[in-house]
Amino acid sequence: MTRPDPQRLRRTMALVGLYVLSVVIALTLAAVLIAITGGPWQKVLKALLDGSLLKPGRWGDTLAGATPLLVVALGAIIATRAGLVNIGQEGQLTVGAAAAAVVCTSFSGPFALVAGLVAGVVGGAVWAALAALLKFGRKVPEVITTLLLVFVASQGTGYLLTRTFLLLDPDPNKPNRSQTSAQLGTSTRIGRIHLFGNEIPWTVVGALVLAIVVSVVLHRTVWGFRLTVLGRNARTAQRIGVPVVIAGATALALSGGVAGLAGAVMLTSGSANFRLTPGFSNNVGWEGLLVALVARNRPLMCIPVAFVFGALRTGAGFLASTGVERSIVDVVRALLVLAMLVPPAILALWERRTSPPPAPVSTDEPIVSVVTA
Amino acid sequence: MGAAAPTPAVRLSSITKHYGPITACQDVDLALIPGEIHGVLGENGAGKSTLMKILIGLVQPDGGTIELAGAETVIHDPQTAADLGIGMVHQHLSLVESLTVWENVLLGDHRRFDRRAARDEVMATAEHYGLVLEPDWRVSDLSAGLRQRVELIKCLRRDPKILILDEPTSVLTPAESEQLFATLRTAVAAEQRAVALVSHKLAEVLHATDVVTIMRQGRVVERTTTRTATATSLARAMVGREVSLRSSAAAFGAIDVVDAVAAVAVDSEHREEVLRVDGATLSRRGVLLLDGLSIHVHAGEIVGVAGVEGNGQRELGDVLASLVALDNGTVTVAGTPVKTGRAGAMARAGVAIIPEDRHDSGCVLDMTVADNLLIDRIGRVSRFGFIRRSAQRTRAKQMMSEFDVVGAGPDSTFGSLSGGNQQRVVLARELSNNPKVLVAAQPTRGLDVGAIEYMSGRIREAAAGGIGVLLISTELEEILDLSHRIVVLASGRVIGELNRVDATSERLGLLLGGIANTVESGGTSDDAS
Numbered sequence: 001m002t003r004p005d006p007q008r009l010r011r012t013m014a015l016v017g018l019y020v021l022s023v024v025i026a027l028t029l030a031a032v033l034i035a036i037t038g039g040p041w042q043k044v045l046k047a048l049l050d051g052s053l054l055k056p057g058r059w060g061d062t063l064a065g066a067t068p069l070l071v072v073a074l075g076a077i078i079a080t081r082a083g084l085v086n087i088g089q090e091g092q093l094t095v096g097a098a099a100a101a102v103v104c105t106s107f108s109g110p111f112a113l114v115a116g117l118v119a120g121v122v123g124g125a126v127w128a129a130l131a132a133l134l135k136f137g138r139k140v141p142e143v144i145t146t147l148l149l150v151f152v153a154s155q156g157t158g159y160l161l162t163r164t165f166l167l168l169d170p171d172p173n174k175p176n177r178s179q180t181s182a183q184l185g186t187s188t189r190i191g192r193i194h195l196f197g198n199e200i201p202w203t204v205v206g207a208l209v210l211a212i213v214v215s216v217v218l219h220r221t222v223w224g225f226r227l228t229v230l231g232r233n234a235r236t237a238q239r240i241g242v243p244v245v246i247a248g249a250t251a252l253a254l255s256g257g258v259a260g261l262a263g264a265v266m267l268t269s270g271s272a273n274f275r276l277t278p279g280f281s282n283n284v285g286w287e288g289l290l291v292a293l294v295a296r297n298r299p300l301m302c303i304p305v306a307f308v309f310g311a312l313r314t315g316a317g318f319l320a321s322t323g324v325e326r327s328i329v330d331v332v333r334a335l336l337v338l339a340m341l342v343p344p345a346i347l348a349l350w351e352r353r354t355s356p357p358p359a360p361v362s363t364d365e366p367i368v369s370v371v372t373a
Numbered sequence: 374m375g376a377a378a379p380t381p382a383v384r385l386s387s388i389t390k391h392y393g394p395i396t397a398c399q400d401v402d403l404a405l406i407p408g409e410i411h412g413v414l415g416e417n418g419a420g421k422s423t424l425m426k427i428l429i430g431l432v433q434p435d436g437g438t439i440e441l442a443g444a445e446t447v448i449h450d451p452q453t454a455a456d457l458g459i460g461m462v463h464q465h466l467s468l469v470e471s472l473t474v475w476e477n478v479l480l481g482d483h484r485r486f487d488r489r490a491a492r493d494e495v496m497a498t499a500e501h502y503g504l505v506l507e508p509d510w511r512v513s514d515l516s517a518g519l520r521q522r523v524e525l526i527k528c529l530r531r532d533p534k535i536l537i538l539d540e541p542t543s544v545l546t547p548a549e550s551e552q553l554f555a556t557l558r559t560a561v562a563a564e565q566r567a568v569a570l571v572s573h574k575l576a577e578v579l580h581a582t583d584v585v586t587i588m589r590q591g592r593v594v595e596r597t598t599t600r601t602a603t604a605t606s607l608a609r610a611m612v613g614r615e616v617s618l619r620s621s622a623a624a625f626g627a628i629d630v631v632d633a634v635a636a637v638a639v640d641s642e643h644r645e646e647v648l649r650v651d652g653a654t655l656s657r658r659g660v661l662l663l664d665g666l667s668i669h670v671h672a673g674e675i676v677g678v679a680g681v682e683g684n685g686q687r688e689l690g691d692v693l694a695s696l697v698a699l700d701n702g703t704v705t706v707a708g709t710p711v712k713t714g715r716a717g718a719m720a721r722a723g724v725a726i727i728p729e730d731r732h733d734s735g736c737v738l739d740m741t742v743a744d745n746l747l748i749d750r751i752g753r754v755s756r757f758g759f760i761r762r763s764a765q766r767t768r769a770k771q772m773m774s775e776f777d778v779v780g781a782g783p784d785s786t787f788g789s790l791s792g793g794n795q796q797r798v799v800l801a802r803e804l805s806n807n808p809k810v811l812v813a814a815q816p817t818r819g820l821d822v823g824a825i826e827y828m829s830g831r832i833r834e835a836a837a838g839g840i841g842v843l844l845i846s847t848e849l850e851e852i853l854d855l856s857h858r859i860v861v862l863a864s865g866r867v868i869g870e871l872n873r874v875d876a877t878s879e880r881l882g883l884l885l886g887g888i889a890n891t892v893e894s895g896g897t898s899d900d901a902s
Contacts, residue, residue, distance in 0.1 A: 222755050228740070229748060235734035239694045239726070240749035241717015 018343035026339035051318030052311035060198025066310025072288025075258030082251035083231035088146030090285025091153030096260025099123030124260015388437035405567035412582030460533035677856030685865035725808035743769035743783035776801035793824030
């Protein structure tokens with residue numbers, strides 16, 4: 001092990017201090033905002049804690065809600081590791097859920113459930129692969145394509161839900177059946193663990209395992225190493241034999257596949273009463289992205305962060321009793337995200353101010369330059 | 374210096390500048406006398422550039438005073454400096470490529486001007502200093518030497534009392550350097566301007582200056598009149614110890630020393646040909662970067678590729694690093710053709726590379742030293758696809774001790790190493806692969822003298838061990854110091870080839886100068902020089 005480095009230690013201390021400070025500031029701001037909008041903040045806090053943890057059966061719900069957030073975040077990390085910015089999880093998740101819905105409403109039995117999850121992965125992967133195709137074939141930035149494909153995905157899924165031969169529930173007796181898929185049969189639902197009056201879907205365990213797997217693959221395997229090289233210096237990667245296009249496209253598709261899995265997980269664990277509906281994704285894709293951001297792209301760090309974000313989701317349901325707008329939770333969440341992102345930035349700025357600029361890198365322009373007509 | 378010395382145009386007293394824990398300048402005194410060319414000599418990182426940045430207001434000192442013509446002054450920013458009559462020609466030129474010469478010269482002026490009068494004024498300034506320049510040339514069409522001329526005229530037109538030149542010859546051919554010094558001496562100094570010439574090259578300081586201040590680690594270690602100095606005395610002061618190796622002489626630009634040493638001839642005819650580039654052609658956005666370039670290297674031979682920067686060196690390096698695919702032409706390594714542009718193909722075929730810019734394609738700055746050392750062979754320290762960290766660390770330590778990488782452990786980030794150590798890590802990695810060919814592109818650029826000696830020694834050893842070395846460098850001294858055979862590159866092709874025994878700096882300079890002339894005339898270069 002390396003010797004303890006006093007400078008490094010001081011840096012870590014400063015970072016921790018900044019985190020504490022910024023979280024405190026964020027919570028104070030949140031309390032002030034809540035007070036302004038009319039509710040006593042103590043009551044709001046209590047409602048949030050009740051809704052997410054304390055009331056019977058709530059922490060199980062929180063775990064269930066945190067699971068897809070964690071899975072989405074893990075997918076985002078894979079793309080980031082390869083130097084690609086996939087922000088289309090919301091769409092990949094929707095497509096994954098739709099693919100899973102097709103499989104799981106057409107067949108039944110445990111194999112259908114597995115096939116449904118696989119279909120989710122494939123759906124999300126294909127959706128992300130479209131972006132990869134545009135990126136490596138036509139040089140369209142993946143930030144733009146992944147984002148815009150979100151809207152294509154939600155519109156496309158909406159269409160699927162208007163035709164009975166596609167996904168619309170064929171049951172004529174169901175009232176108000178517009179744009180809702182058939183409910184999944186019990187054989188294609190994820191099993192639940194019963195624990196102290198909480199119902200926890202088995203996918204919670206699966207997601208935890210996935211977080212460990214992703215962490216090990218990215219940090220400990222040759223494949224993850226080469227992906228890291230690609231993400232940090234594509235030209236070095238090309239030089240040492242990482243096929244930039246193939247590896248990049250694989251990472252992007254895999255990232256989408258994991259988001260698609262999150263969609264399939266949501267569907268089969270009953271987040272919308274085991275049906276696919278418009279707006280099914282419910283911002284989980286976006287929030288999962290925030291989880292990865294706050295966890296600074298470390299797979300294991302995503303676990304607690306996803307839990308906190310899940311708690312905010314379930315806690316928000318209990319806010320109605322306090323008379324405070326439910327959307328205050330979004331503000332709190334945004335403040336928390338900022339609080340988690342600001343400290344490293346401040347530290348970097350501070351270090352740049354107090355230490356010399358990095359050694360000049362040769363930036364000589366080639367003399368043979370483009371002759372403008 | 375006598376007590377009755379004339380009033381200096383500028384006097385810096387006890388200038389101190391810290392960057393965090395690093396001291397860039399410590400109690401530096403410097404006085405520039407009108408009509409005198411003052412050399413500021415020092416290795417990279419000696420504090421020369423910081424001092425000059427303080428003088429033109431880019432950096433504010435932590436302590437010390439600046440007196441202009443006897444009056445204490447604070448220079449807040451470069452604009453103030455310009456108003457006070459301080460002009461600087463930067464090492465990295467800052468011209469707008471798409472504008473013409475006269476437009477660039479006038480850039481930054483705050484006044485209305487008449488186009489014709491402005492052109493004439495630029496022309497007049499150029500003629501006054503004997504610098505041939507056409508005001509209507511577009512800067513993007515000009516060679517580095519001509520661009521620098523534009524910068525110089527831009528400075529001189531504002532009639533500066535103090536002129537600073539930062540490493541002015543780094544982009545020039547020997548002939549262009551000669552011309553620059555002639556201009557400085559006859560015109561600039563004669564007009565009673567005070568000139569500071571910042572350099573790390575002994576030869577040009579000896580040749581072109583009146584007084585020389587030598588800096589080391591942020592301090593002035595010696596100040597002397599140039600007449601009484603010798604190359605050895607300056608070198609000793611600069612490095613702080615005795616230097617006698619040829620490589621250090623080359624590093625300081627003392628060509629004479631290099632020339633005096635007879636090169637070792639290599640009987641290349643009877644050796645295996647390890648690298649052959651045939652008719653390499655490459656163009657980007659309609660610009661021909663490589664134009665039927667052909668080079669071959671035998672085992673045990675060091676082939677120097679000389680040429681003014683920007684004539685295809687970077688592209689040649691990129692091709693041999695599998696970074697770009699050729700439009701036309703072939704690359705053969707040890708008899709086997711290698712597909713260009715395929716990821717890792719060159720490395721697999723046995724081409725090791727010390728890239729021109731290691732941050733660009735040689736390493737990953739924010740990964741560890743151990744990661745960077747084994748970046749292309751991570752599979753060798755893995756089992757079933759899992760990296761064995763202990764094996765990786767052991768192997769990395771072995772390589773680090775073998776190549777004298779000091780001051781850091783295998784787990785430190787690569788970016789935290791000094792330039793010399795970074796270059797050693799790259800070298801260690803590349804040479805541990807048992808390569809057939811070593812491509813060294815600007816291997817000593819930006820390194821200090823110790824590191825330069827080390828690199829040169831390693832390159833010689835590699836060749837002696839049977840590796841074919843392709844040395845791509847714009848430093849003539851380095852080429853002359855190391856090569857057995859020299860090819861000259863211009864406009865993306867080889868325009869001349871010399872055996873080391875036939876090569877003198879004059880002959881090479883002529884070849885390079887010939888290129889500069891053809892570029893100047895704006896036409897296509899032809900083989901005759």
